Amino acid sequence: MDATVLIVDDESHIRLLIEQALEDLEDQGVALLTATNGEEALDVIAAEHPSLVFLDVMMPKMNGFDVCHAVKHDLKLRDTYVILLTAKGQEFDRQRGIEAGADMYITKPFDPDQLLEKTVDVLGL
Amino acid sequence: MTQINFRKLMTTNRGIAPLVAALLAALPGAAAVTDADGTLLVGHDPGCREEYPILLDGEVVGRVIGDEGAALLATVLAYVIEREAEKRSLARDGLDKYRELNLLYELSEKIGASLEVQSVATVAIEEACRRIKVGEGFVLVLEEATGMLEPIALPAEAQLLVTGIPVGEGVIGQIADSGRAEVIVDLDADPRWSARERNLRSLVCAPLKARQRVIGVLGIGSAESTAYTAADLKFLSTIASQAAPAVDHAMLYARTVREAQERERRLQLQVAELRIEVDQARQSQQVSAITETDYFKALREQANDLRKDLRSSA
Numbered sequence: 001m002d003a004t005v006l007i008v009d010d011e012s013h014i015r016l017l018i019e020q021a022l023e024d025l026e027d028q029g030v031a032l033l034t035a036t037n038g039e040e041a042l043d044v045i046a047a048e049h050p051s052l053v054f055l056d057v058m059m060p061k062m063n064g065f066d067v068c069h070a071v072k073h074d075l076k077l078r079d080t081y082v083i084l085l086t087a088k089g090q091e092f093d094r095q096r097g098i099e100a101g102a103d104m105y106i107t108k109p110f111d112p113d114q115l116l117e118k119t120v121d122v123l124g125l
Numbered sequence: 126m127t128q129i130n131f132r133k134l135m136t137t138n139r140g141i142a143p144l145v146a147a148l149l150a151a152l153p154g155a156a157a158v159t160d161a162d163g164t165l166l167v168g169h170d171p172g173c174r175e176e177y178p179i180l181l182d183g184e185v186v187g188r189v190i191g192d193e194g195a196a197l198l199a200t201v202l203a204y205v206i207e208r209e210a211e212k213r214s215l216a217r218d219g220l221d222k223y224r225e226l227n228l229l230y231e232l233s234e235k236i237g238a239s240l241e242v243q244s245v246a247t248v249a250i251e252e253a254c255r256r257i258k259v260g261e262g263f264v265l266v267l268e269e270a271t272g273m274l275e276p277i278a279l280p281a282e283a284q285l286l287v288t289g290i291p292v293g294e295g296v297i298g299q300i301a302d303s304g305r306a307e308v309i310v311d312l313d314a315d316p317r318w319s320a321r322e323r324n325l326r327s328l329v330c331a332p333l334k335a336r337q338r339v340i341g342v343l344g345i346g347s348a349e350s351t352a353y354t355a356a357d358l359k360f361l362s363t364i365a366s367q368a369a370p371a372v373d374h375a376m377l378y379a380r381t382v383r384e385a386q387e388r389e390r391r392l393q394l395q396v397a398e399l400r401i402e403v404d405q406a407r408q409s410q411q412v413s414a415i416t417e418t419d420y421f422k423a424l425r426e427q428a429n430d431l432r433k434d435l436r437s438s439a
Contacts, residue, residue, distance in 0.1 A: 017223050020216040026133065033139075109227045112220055 003123045004031045004048050008041040008067070009056040009085070014108075018054055021112035022119055030123065038062025045071055050080060052122045054115070055102075057086040057093060065093075065100045072101030081122045085110065129210050131179075131186045135166045141205060142167075148198055156191025156198060163188070179203045181210055225360060228252055232367055242266065242375040246277040249343055249368035257329065257357045260347035263287050264333070264368075266376065267301065267341050274301055274341060287346065288321055292339075295319025297330055301339050306331035306365070308358040311350060327351035329358050331365035335373035343368060 005025070007018045015034045022032055033048060035041040039061045045053065053071070057064035064084055071077045083104045084097045097105050104118070119125075134141045135158055149156055149168045157168030158179075171191045177199035179187040186206060189199040235248045250262030265274035265287065274297065275289045293302045296317045300307055308329045312318055322328075330344035343365040345353070415421060 013219065016212075016216050017220055020213075020220045031137075109223065109230050111227050111231075112224055 002029055002031070003052075003125075004033060004050040005119060005123075006033045006035060006041065006044055006048070006050040006053045008035045008038070008053060008059070008064070010036055010059045011056075012036075014056070014085075017112065018115060021115050025116075025119060025123075025125070028125055030119075030125075038064065038067045041067050042070060045077060045080060049077070052081045052083070052119060054083050054085055057084055057097070065096055068097065068100040068102050083118065129181065129186070129206065129213065131206070132160055132166055134206065134209060135187070138209075141209065144205070145202065148201065152191065152194040152198065154192035154194060156189060156195045158198075158202070159188050159190060161185050161187055179206060181206050225256070225363070228256060229363060229367060232364060236368055236371040239371070240375055240378050242372055242379060243277055245368060245371045245375050246343075249364055249372075250345075253343065253345055253361055253364050256360050257345050257353065259349075259351045259353075260327070260329075260345040262343070262345045264372070265290070265297065265301075265342050265344075266333075266372065267292065267339065274298065287325065287344075290319065290321045295322045296328060297322060297342055297344065300330050301332055301342050304332045304334060304339050306358055306362045308353045308355065310352055324348055327353055329353040329361050331358070331362040333365050333369035333372055335369045340369065340373055340376065 005022060007015050007022075009015050009018070015036075019032050019034065022030070026032060033044055033050065035044050038059050041053070041055065042062070044050070045067075055064045055067055064086075068082050068084065071080050071082060078101075081103050082101070083106055084093075084100075084102045085106055085108060086093055086097075087108050094105050106114070135145055136142055145158060145167050149158070155169055155171035157170055158166050160166055166187070168191075173190065173192055175190060175192065175195060177189045177196045178185045179189065179199050179202050181203070187202070189195045189202065191198075232248065232252045235252075236245050239245050239248065246264035246266075250264060254260075254262050264277045266277060267273075268275050272292050273289045274292060276287060287297065290298045292298050296307070296309060296312060296315055296319070298319065299317050306329075309315055310327050312322060312325050312328055325346040326348055327350055328344060328346045330342055330346075332339045333341040333343055343361060345357075345361065
């Protein structure tokens with residue numbers, strides 16, 4: 001299994017938490033990549049073609065909606081499964097996320113086990 | 126001992142693997158990194174037998190073999206591995222805390238949406254059992270009239286390890302009495318043990334406190350010896366502190382509903398009694414209305430006259 005998961009968040013502790021939650025998948029050949037802002041995320045997505053992207057919404061340089069929109073409107077990348085992560089209380093953003101083409105929307109604080117289950121499901125492990 | 130995958134760190138880790146490759150290339154002589162069993166991971170076998178162990182928490186996790194500079198590389202890698210292990214340990218702790226935070230967040234939302242004691246208790250037990258996976262959860266609430274801690278009726282499939290117990294009796298009763306949470310691994314050896322706790326061998330239990338008094342207890346118990354930890358106790362106490370006000374409100378709500386229903390029942394009885402009195406008064410009024418008419422009076426006089434005539438003729 002050579003799947004790649006990209007974790008995009010400007011907060012290092014959130015990236016680390018998600019990496020830790022998904023750590024066991026590395027033993028099954030899943031590569032975990034990280035990016036700290038929207039622009040970097042787009043570069044990594046274009047270069048590595050990850051199967052799944054956990055994408056924070058509020059980020060410097062380029063927000064998650066714009067990254068998602070760019071990915072979902074690129075014929076080569078549109079199959080990438082995108083999960084938007086946002087803080088609780090910003091659920092009005094959900095509609096905006098759907099319009100940007102996001103496949104799923106998870107609010108923080110998220111359930112780490114749910115993230116793992118969803119990743120296993122999306123990657124077909 | 127912190128668990129790390131040395132092979133993965135040396136060969137695929139995005140930060141460390143390139144660093145190791147660069148350091149190996151920069152060494153003046155040939156060198157290689159092996160795992161603890163001697164399997165080559167990075168570099169080329171230099172063909173010499175000089176080995177420098179890479180230690181983590183006193184255990185050999187790998188080795189550097191080579192000539193000049195290999196010892197230095199082993200020292201650098203030991204430092205890097207130690208930092209990585211610390212980072213992962215902190216990340217695991219952070220993840221555990223995040224899980225707890227998420228659980229409590231969900232707990233607050235769920236119990237806030239319920240006004241029934243049973244629903245609140247069920248949510249508290251379910252959330253506690255998500256983290257403390259061994260044993261059966263229970264909630265006992267204090268019946269003020271009897272001083273007994275009574276179990277809240279749970280779904281039929283739940284195995285009840287505890288029955289009603291007076292405050293102050295047994296371990297659970299004393300936890301309610303003292304208001305202090307406790308973890309007991311071997312209940313049989315505890316002098317406070319009560320025969321009412323016969324099904325319990327190990328226990329983690331926290332009081333439910335609301336308005337500065339104990340209104341019950343939340344616990345997880347096992348019929349088998351179970352090594353509940355201080356972290357379990359802390360977690361259960363946190364859930365208990367979240368659930369207690371909700372249980373208190375739900376009990377207050379249930380009491381208010383019961384009292385309102387009782388008042389309504391009494392009112393209905395009073396109305397019924399009043400209706401009977403009104404009916405009786407109306408009847409006597411109707412009788413009076415008939416007996417006070419001129420016709421009835423004339424009839425009564427005629428009857429009296431007839432009685433007199435009969436008496437005189439006799």
